[in-house]
Each structure stands twice: as C-alpha cells, then as structure tokens.
Amino acid sequence: MTQTRSEFEARLRQIGAERYHDLHPFHDMLHGGACNADQVRAWVINRYYYQHSIPMKDAAFMSRVEDPALRRQWRSRIEDHDGTDTNEGGIRRWLRLAEAVGLDPDYVASCRGVLPATRFAVDAYVRFVREKTLLEAVAASLTELFAPKIHANRIEGLLKNYDFADDSSLSYFKNRLKEAPKDVAFGLAWVLDNADTAEKQDAAAAALIFKTDVLWSQLDALSAAYVTPARIPPGAWQPDQGLLLQKAS
Amino acid sequence: MTQTRSEFEARLRQIGAERYHDLHPFHDMLHGGACNADQVRAWVINRYYYQHSIPMKDAAFMSRVEDPALRRQWRSRIEDHDGTDTNEGGIRRWLRLAEAVGLDPDYVASCRGVLPATRFAVDAYVRFVREKTLLEAVAASLTELFAPKIHANRIEGLLKNYDFADDSSLSYFKNRLKEAPKDVAFGLAWVLDNADTAEKQDAAAAALIFKTDVLWSQLDALSAAYVTPARIPPGAWQPDQGLLLQKAS
Numbered sequence: 001m002t003q004t005r006s007e008f009e010a011r012l013r014q015i016g017a018e019r020y021h022d023l024h025p026f027h028d029m030l031h032g033g034a035c036n037a038d039q040v041r042a043w044v045i046n047r048y049y050y051q052h053s054i055p056m057k058d059a060a061f062m063s064r065v066e067d068p069a070l071r072r073q074w075r076s077r078i079e080d081h082d083g084t085d086t087n088e089g090g091i092r093r094w095l096r097l098a099e100a101v102g103l104d105p106d107y108v109a110s111c112r113g114v115l116p117a118t119r120f121a122v123d124a125y126v127r128f129v130r131e132k133t134l135l136e137a138v139a140a141s142l143t144e145l146f147a148p149k150i151h152a153n154r155i156e157g158l159l160k161n162y163d164f165a166d167d168s169s170l171s172y173f174k175n176r177l178k179e180a181p182k183d184v185a186f187g188l189a190w191v192l193d194n195a196d197t198a199e200k201q202d203a204a205a206a207a208l209i210f211k212t213d214v215l216w217s218q219l220d221a222l223s224a225a226y227v228t229p230a231r232i233p234p235g236a237w238q239p240d241q242g243l244l245l246q247k248a249s
Numbered sequence: 250m251t252q253t254r255s256e257f258e259a260r261l262r263q264i265g266a267e268r269y270h271d272l273h274p275f276h277d278m279l280h281g282g283a284c285n286a287d288q289v290r291a292w293v294i295n296r297y298y299y300q301h302s303i304p305m306k307d308a309a310f311m312s313r314v315e316d317p318a319l320r321r322q323w324r325s326r327i328e329d330h331d332g333t334d335t336n337e338g339g340i341r342r343w344l345r346l347a348e349a350v351g352l353d354p355d356y357v358a359s360c361r362g363v364l365p366a367t368r369f370a371v372d373a374y375v376r377f378v379r380e381k382t383l384l385e386a387v388a389a390s391l392t393e394l395f396a397p398k399i400h401a402n403r404i405e406g407l408l409k410n411y412d413f414a415d416d417s418s419l420s421y422f423k424n425r426l427k428e429a430p431k432d433v434a435f436g437l438a439w440v441l442d443n444a445d446t447a448e449k450q451d452a453a454a455a456a457l458i459f460k461t462d463v464l465w466s467q468l469d470a471l472s473a474a475y476v477t478p479a480r481i482p483p484g485a486w487q488p489d490q491g492l493l494l495q496k497a498s
Contacts, residue, residue: 055311055320062308062327063379066360068340071304072331078324082317091317111315130312 002198009192011201012139012208016146019212022153024219026227031153033161037102038239040162042226044098045237046218049114051094053122055081060130061137073186080179090179093172100169113237117221125214132207139191139204140211144184151176251447258441260450261388261457265395268461271402273468275476280402282410286351287488289411291475293347294486295467298363300343302371304330309379310386322435329428339428342421349418362486366470374463381456388440388453389460393433400426 003011021027029035030043055078062078065071083089095105107113129137151173158165167174195201225232232238252260270276278284279292304327311327314320332338344354356362378386400422407414416423444453474481481487 052315052317055317056313056315059308059311059314059320063305063312063375065305065308066301068301068304068331068338071308071327075324075327075331078311078320082321082324089317126312 002196003201005192008195008201009188011205012142012188012191013145015205015208015212016143019209019216020143020146020150021212021215021219022146022150024216024223026219026223027150027154029227031157031161033157039226040101040164041103041239042237043222044094044101044103045108045113046115046118046222048094048098048108049111049118050122050218051081051091052109052111053126055091057126057129060126061134064130064134064137077183080175080183090172090175093175097169097172100164100166102164113235115221115225115236116233117224118218121214121217121221125211128207128210133203135191135194135200136203136207138187139195139207141187142184142191142208143211143215144180145188147180147184148177151180251445252450254441257444257450258437260454261391261437261440262394264454264457264461265392268458268465269392269395269399270461270464270468271395271399273465273472275468275472276399276403278476280406280410282406288475289413290350290352290488291486292471293343293350293352294357294362295364295367295471297343297347297357298360298367299371299467300330300340301358301360302375304340306375306378309375310383313379313383313386326432329424329432339421339424342424346418346421349413349415351413362484364470364474364485365482366473367467370463370466370470374460377456377459382452384440384443384449385452385456387436388444388456390436391433391440391457392460392464393429394437396429396433397426400429 026043030040035043058074058077058081062071062074065074079087079089081090083092095109098105098108125140128140132140155170155173155177158170191204195204224230225236226239275292279289284292307323307326307330311320311323314323328336328338330339332341344358347354347357374389377389381389404419404422404426407419440453444450473479474485475488
C-alpha cells in the first residue's frame with residue numbers, strides 16, 4: 001500500500017538510523033582518537049576514491065536527465081566537488097587533508113593503493129546510478145540526510161584527538177556542512193514527489209539501503225585491512241612503505 | 250604508420266571538408282531563403298532534440314573521466330547549453346528561436362513531434378560517448394572545428410531572408426560563435442596529444458566520421474519528411490496541426 005508522504009519520509013530516515021555508517025565501529029575509533037596515524041592515512045587514501053568518484057556518479061545521473069532544469073539543479077553537486085573559479089572544491093580540500101596527515105597528495109590522487117573492496121563498492125554505486133531509474137539514483141543520494149551529524153562529530157573528534165586537525169585540513173567537512181543540506185533538501189523533496197506508488201517507494205527505500213551498504217562495506221574493508229588483526233590485501237597501501245609524503249611514481 | 254601531428258590534424262580537417270553537414274542541400278535551402286515557414290519550424294523542432302541531448306552527452310563523458318581537472322574543463326560545455334546564474338544558456342536561446350518562428354516553446358521542449366530518425370541519430374551519439382574510448386568521444390566533438398563557418402553563414406542567410414530573424418532569435422548562433430572556439434581548441438589539442446599511435450589516430454578519425462554521419466542523417470531525415478516530395482512519418486510534427494504556438498498537452 002502506498003505510504004503517505006510523511007510515513008515514507010519516516011521510513012527513509014529509519015533506514016539511516018539503522019544502517020548509516022556513523023554506526024560503524026571504525027568511526028568510533030576515528031572520532032574518538034583511537035586510530036593510529038596509519039589507520040587515519042588508510043582511511044584518507046580509501047575515502048579519496050569515493051570522493052573522486054562522486055562527480056562521475058553525478059555526471060552519470062545528468063547524462064540520463066532530459067530536463068535541463070533538473071540538470072542545472074544537479075550540476076552544483078559536481079561544482080562542489082570538482083571546484084569552480086571561486087571554490088577550490090571538495091576534492092582539493094580532501095587532498096589538503098591527505099597532506100596534513102603526512103601523505104603525498106599526488107600519491108593519494110593516483111588512487112594507487114586503494115583497497116579493491118573500496119573500488120568495488122564505489123564503482124557499484126556509479127554503475128547503480130548509470131543503470132537504475134532516476135528515482136533510485138536520487139534516493140541513493142539521500143544518505144546525505146544523515147551526513148551533517150557525522151561531519152559535525154568528525155570535526156569535533158578529530159580536532160580534539162589529532163595534531164593534524166585544524167581549519168585547513170578539515171575544511172572539506174566544514175564545507176560539506178554547508179553544501180549537503182541544500183542538496184538533500186532538493187533530493188528528499190524530489191523523491192517524496194516522485195515515489196507516488198508503493199512499488200516506487202519500495203524501490204527508493206531499497207536504493208537507500210543499497211547506498212548504506214556501499215558506505216558500510218568501505219569501512220569493513222578498511223577495518224579488515226588496517227585494524228588488528230589486520231590483513232592488508234596484495235597491492236593495497238602498506239604503511240611501512242614509508243609514511244611521510246610518499247611519492248607517486 | 251603514425252602520422253605527424255600536423256598530418257593528422259590535416260586528416261581530421263579533411264573529414265570536415267568532405268563530410269560536414271554544411272554541404273547538405275538542406276542548409277543551402279535554409280540559408281538561401283528557400284525554406285518555407287513550416288520547413289524552418291521542422292528544422293527548429295528536430296534540431297532542438299540535438300541541442301537538448303548535448304549536455305547529456307557531455308555528462309556521459311564526464312561520468313567516465315577520472316581526472317578532476319579534465320572534468321572541470323569539460324563542465325563549461327554543459328554550462329554553455331544548460332545555462333548558469335549569469336548565462337541563460339543555449340537551450341533557452343534555442344527556445345526563443347522556436348518562439349520567433351511561431352512555435353510554442355513548451356511544445357518544442359516536450360520533444361513530441363521529433364522525427365524518429367532524429368532521435369536514433371542523436372541517441373546514437375550519446376551512446377557512442379558513453380561506450381567508446383575517451384579519445385573517440387573527444388574526437389567526435391571536433392565537428393565544432395567546422396561550426397563557426399556554418400554559424401556565420403546561417404546568421405547572415407537567416408537575417409537576409411526571413412522576417413523572424415533578429416538579434417534575439419539568432420542569439421543561439423551568435424553565442425556559439427564565441428563558445429565553440431574555446432571548446433574545440435581544447436578538444437583538438439587533446440586529441441592530437443592523445444592519438445599517439447596509428448591505431449588511435451584511425452579510431453579518432455573514425456569517430457569524427459561517425460559524428461558527421463550523425464549530423465548529416467538528421468538533415469536527410471528532415472528533408473525526406475518535409476521537403477517535396479515530403480513524407481512525414483507517423484507521429485512526427487504535422488504543419489497543418491496548427492502553425493502558430495502549438496500548445497503542449
């Protein structure tokens with residue numbers, strides 16, 4: 001049976017309450033100061049792959065949108081990440097974080113050393129947006145509903161617990177606190193407007209669950225590789241390869 | 250054998266000299282004042298489908314580009330068509346042309362009435378960019394090398410021969426005269442830089458030929474449907490459905 005708008009919104013928010021990656025133990029470690037420097041670095045390296053793929057995901061979405069007004073609305077997401085003449089963009093901000101934790105930003109930008117499981121999860125998200133309905137693609141983006149809380153916790157936790165944390169190195173998160181709310185307000189309204197049958201509501205909810213899986217599995221992979229008992233898979237970043245400012249070859 | 254940079258550029262330019270749609274008889278009719286009002290309208294309706302798909306093509310390209318700098322460079326093409334806060338964009342300009350020739354812009358924007366052959370050709374271009382190599386995708390865009398001449402001829406011919414033509418209705422073409430050169434300078438240099446083997450040069454040349462086919466076949470379809478002896482296929486725009494400001498239902 002089709003849910004009312006508010007019932008359906010509550011259902012989407014409940015998915016976040018049960019499955020968003022703020023619940024993952026790795027985030028407790030990270031925000032609580034329990035990560036060592038290499039674990040922070042591994043997180044920065046792997047999360048970069050997600051960052052660098054998000055504009056590709058948003059372009060894949062736009063490539064399927066016939067309506068110029070919807071494309072225009074969506075384009076600001078790419079601008080937020082890739083940057084504009086007046087905004088360095090989230091990807092450059094993430095590379096400043098990489099430098100602050102002692103990594104060569106060129107090495108991080110090369111995406112060498114990223115865990116295969118990170119690639120699989122992130123690439124699955126890009127492919128999902130390329131192949132599923134527009135409704136499912138927008139619904140998958142609604143994990144941003146839950147992002148402001150984790151970003152605020154992260155800023156507070158990192159500032160308190162790590163020497164590298166300052167206004168410059170954390171500028172990515174501070175900017176996301178400003179950017180994400182406008183995106184998600186649009187995306188949530190669009191999903192609530194367009195999921196007008198029970199079937200579409202189920203599809204949108206499943207898409208949001210899929211996206212929480214994409215985020216969660218990245219932290220599982222990170223933990224398995226870099227948290228004791230750690231087993232780093234072949235080819236992934238090795239802390240003892242040299243910690244500071246690894247050079248991309 | 251791999252051609253030198255200048256040999257290869259000459260080969261690409263020769264493709265335009267032999268195959269670009271400025272050679273199509275429909276353009277002689279259009280620019281020479283030999284089109285009746287309905288033929289101009291049919292051209293505006295069908296060409297809109299191409300216009301409205303170009304940002305989707307460019308987003309499809311960006312969705313496959315890993316390099317944020319290349320994505321940033323490419324994004325201006327989408328901005329030129331979809332518009333920004335300070336630029337209404339090519340699609341809105343095209344709809345002003347639609348209105349100037351007596352069509353309801355909402356009808357044109359609905360893409361109802363577009364010839365199936367137009368859709369097939371344009372959709373083939375979007376799919377090409379989604380599926381082929383980045384080199385082939387950029388090479389296909391190089392028909393813009395040949396566009397300034399046709400735009401200049403078009404502005405001159407339309408102004409001379411048609412009452413609807415003025416600065417406002419032709420602003421699309423005037424803006425393209427400014428925008429296309431920066432795009433094509435980048436695209437040409439990128440193709441010349443990246444087509445560094447004979448195999449890649451052949452692929453790039455084939456991509457440019459493919460694109461000239463996409464453009465040419467749209468004018469063939471338009472001529473077959475709307476130029477004597479005209480046969481309008483089922484479902485396509487019928488002039489006698491009412492000429493002026495058809496309402497989209």
